[in-house]
Amino acid sequence: MPSTQAYLMLSATLFCVGLIGVIIRRNMITVLMCVELMLNAVNINLVAFSDRLSSLEGQIFAIFIITIAAGEAAVGLAIIIQLYRLRTSINVDEARELHG
Amino acid sequence: MNWNDVAVLLPEIIVTIGASLLLLGPFLRRKPRPAGMSLGLGAGQPAEVSTGDESAKWWMLALLVITAISLIGVSWAAEGLALSAGFSQMFALDAFSIFFKLLFIVVIAMVALLSDDFLRESRYSAWEYYSLLGFALCGMMFMASGVNLITIWVGLELMSLSSYILAGYYKNEEKSTEAAMKYFILGAVSSAILLYGISLIYGVCGSLNLMDIEKSLSTLISNDALMFGIMLLAAGLCFKVAAAPFHVWTPDVYVGAPTPITAFLSTASKAAAFAIFARIFYSALHDFHLDWSNVLATVSALSMIVGNLAAITQTNIKRLLAYSSIGHAGYVLLGIISLSDWGIRGILIYTTVYVFATLGIWATILMMRRHEYAGEEIDDFEGLSKRAPFWAFAMVIFLLSLGGIPPTAGFIGKYYLFSAAIEAGYGWLAIIAVVMSAVSIFYYFKIVVAMYLREGKEADMVITRPLQVVGAVALAVTLIFGVLPAPLITQVEQSSHWMATRAAVPHVGR
Numbered sequence: 112m113p114s115t116q117a118y119l120m121l122s123a124t125l126f127c128v129g130l131i132g133v134i135i136r137r138n139m140i141t142v143l144m145c146v147e148l149m150l151n152a153v154n155i156n157l158v159a160f161s162d163r164l165s166s167l168e169g170q171i172f173a174i175f176i177i178t179i180a181a182g183e184a185a186v187g188l189a190i191i192i193q194l195y196r197l198r199t200s201i202n203v204d205e206a207r208e209l210h211g
Numbered sequence: 212m213n214w215n216d217v218a219v220l221l222p223e224i225i226v227t228i229g230a231s232l233l234l235l236g237p238f239l240r241r242k243p244r245p246a247g248m249s250l251g252l253g254a255g256q257p258a259e260v261s262t263g264d265e266s267a268k269w270w271m272l273a274l275l276v277i278t279a280i281s282l283i284g285v286s287w288a289a290e291g292l293a294l295s296a297g298f299s300q301m302f303a304l305d306a307f308s309i310f311f312k313l314l315f316i317v318v319i320a321m322v323a324l325l326s327d328d329f330l331r332e333s334r335y336s337a338w339e340y341y342s343l344l345g346f347a348l349c350g351m352m353f354m355a356s357g358v359n360l361i362t363i364w365v366g367l368e369l370m371s372l373s374s375y376i377l378a379g380y381y382k383n384e385e386k387s388t389e390a391a392m393k394y395f396i397l398g399a400v401s402s403a404i405l406l407y408g409i410s411l412i413y414g415v416c417g418s419l420n421l422m423d424i425e426k427s428l429s430t431l432i433s434n435d436a437l438m439f440g441i442m443l444l445a446a447g448l449c450f451k452v453a454a455a456p457f458h459v460w461t462p463d464v465y466v467g468a469p470t471p472i473t474a475f476l477s478t479a480s481k482a483a484a485f486a487i488f489a490r491i492f493y494s495a496l497h498d499f500h501l502d503w504s505n506v507l508a509t510v511s512a513l514s515m516i517v518g519n520l521a522a523i524t525q526t527n528i529k530r531l532l533a534y535s536s537i538g539h540a541g542y543v544l545l546g547i548i549s550l551s552d553w554g555i556r557g558i559l560i561y562t563t564v565y566v567f568a569t570l571g572i573w574a575t576i577l578m579m580r581r582h583e584y585a586g587e588e589i590d591d592f593e594g595l596s597k598r599a600p601f602w603a604f605a606m607v608i609f610l611l612s613l614g615g616i617p618p619t620a621g622f623i624g625k626y627y628l629f630s631a632a633i634e635a636g637y638g639w640l641a642i643i644a645v646v647m648s649a650v651s652i653f654y655y656f657k658i659v660v661a662m663y664l665r666e667g668k669e670a671d672m673v674i675t676r677p678l679q680v681v682g683a684v685a686l687a688v689t690l691i692f693g694v695l696p697a698p699l700i701t702q703v704e705q706s707s708h709w710m711a712t713r714a715a716v717p718h719v720g721r
Contacts, residue, residue: 119414126407133400142396149403156410164417169410172361172419176406179368183399186372190379190391197385203396 118159126152229274230345236338267337310706311355324677326471347373351483390467405447411440451484455513465533474573514541549635552711561624568612571685620692
């Protein structure tokens with residue numbers, strides 16, 4: 112069984128990959144996936160801490176996060192679809208209607 | 212099952228059920244449908260949709276009234292308890308949360324009234340709109356009451372998810388959809404950052420309950436993981452209140468979203484974020500005040516400077532108000548940084564005062580809205596003093612209140628916040644705040660000059676009854692609390708008492 116530290120390293124790496132992905136990727140779907148990556152990094156953190164502290168709260172929170180992440184993905188995809196209908200592109204860069 | 216817990220939760224239960232029923236509204240109403248017009252295909256029948264819309268508004272207002280009555284009833288029954296926490300310390304009905312919940316209900320009612328006109332003109336369904344507002348209200352009520360980071364986060368997400376959809380409610384309008392997209396991406400990322408911070412705090416403190424976090428922090432010395440966690444948590448919250456380095460979404464979303472929703476985002480959503488900001492930093496993290504106060508002081512100074520300076524050059528009034536709201540977030544942060552009884556009172560007073568003045572301004576803007584996005588440039592205000600003298604005068608009062616000029620309520624709020632900052636030893640921050648208030652008066656007066664000193668175009672105004680009600684309530688609150696602040700101050704002192712005692716705990720363990 113790996114140590115808690117190993118889990119934390121994994122989660123920190125995943126979180127950074129997700130954050131960098133959000134910043135550099137231009138496709139909305141990829142950005143959405145990167146956000147999910149960040150949320151799952153948090154889940155790993157919480158479950159690892161929960162195991163180490165032997166308290167259940169972290170795991171309960173992880174389940175809440177998984178549930179709400181699903182809702183968030185649904186809302187995000189709905190917005191992406193609507194954007195695609197309006198301009199047949201889901202590139203973040205092309206969102207220039209509002210600027211300033 | 213403990214029935215006391217259920218009683219404490221009664222207002223939220225009512226809002227949830229009510230909002231769900233509103234979603235079913237069009238199906239519960241029996242009305243003859245022409246053949247061949249099945250679900251999903253009935254997109255373009257404005258006449259048909261608008262018949263149902265009228266009743267949607269009344270059902271929504273009825274729901275809010277019932278919620279307010281149940282909240283007052285429950286809080287009256289729970290009186291005497293400083294903190295009646297239910298559901299194994301997940302949810303608290305204390306004076307602080309009751310204050311904010313009542314404020315949210317009133318604000319949502321006013322936003323519902325502001326939306327009436329917009330929903331009648333557009334052909335989007337009113338039932339779903341009000342239902343989403345109801346769910347957002349439910350999320351905000353959980354945020355105000357949450358004493359566990361799980362409850363707080365779930366409430367925050369419920370509010371955020373509803374507002375992403377509402378920001379894109381003009382779904383055939385590119386601007387609105389784009390605003391929703393920007394708000395969604397940045398909101399989701401900030402939420403993930405906030406969660407990462409929470410997970411680190413959980414790892415160090417071993418609990419997600421604010422009381423337990425407070426207890427374990429009082430015995431802990433400063434620690435890198437904890438500091439990192441607190442900073443990420445603060446960053447996530449600063450995004451929600453639109454404070455400076457995390458403010459980039461604000462102008463775009465405020466401009467793109469339908470105007471009533473902009474009113475919602477700049478008032479209720481911000482007030483709710485400040486409620487959890489204050490709750491977390493006053494009741495759980497106060498022992499580490501020395502560590503986070505300087506970072507938040509920087510954020511506050513940046514917000515005041517960036518927000519107010521960027522507002523000067525704006526010609527679109529929605530964008531101007533967006534930048535000014537960034538500045539106002541900076542002022543309210545003074546109350547969190549100072550961590551004193553004056554600070555927490557200042558947060559409550561300023562939030563209330565700011566919310567009403569802002570709603571009044573949005574009501575006036577909506578009166579000039581002729582179709583979807585018009586009536587938003589400062590030029591549109593030219594000659595308003597001739598076209599609608601009363602509302603031009605009301606607008607001046609609202610702007611004075613935002614600027615913090617004495618006869619209005621805004622002065623009381625700023626007085627509390629600035630003196631709290633000075634008392635806590637942040638004199639330099641108070642100086643920045645005063646200078647930036649002076650700057651804000653400069654750009655607020657651009658609007659006043661346009662209204663009173665320039666010749667206006669012959670443009671019609673749509674002054675409907677709901678807008679008049681909202682404007683009148685906002686004007687009354689702004690003037691009455693400005694001249695006679697005693698009732699508000701007494702109420703706020705009671706509501707913030709418990710939090711203020713937390714702040715007074717000597718900083719041990721450092």
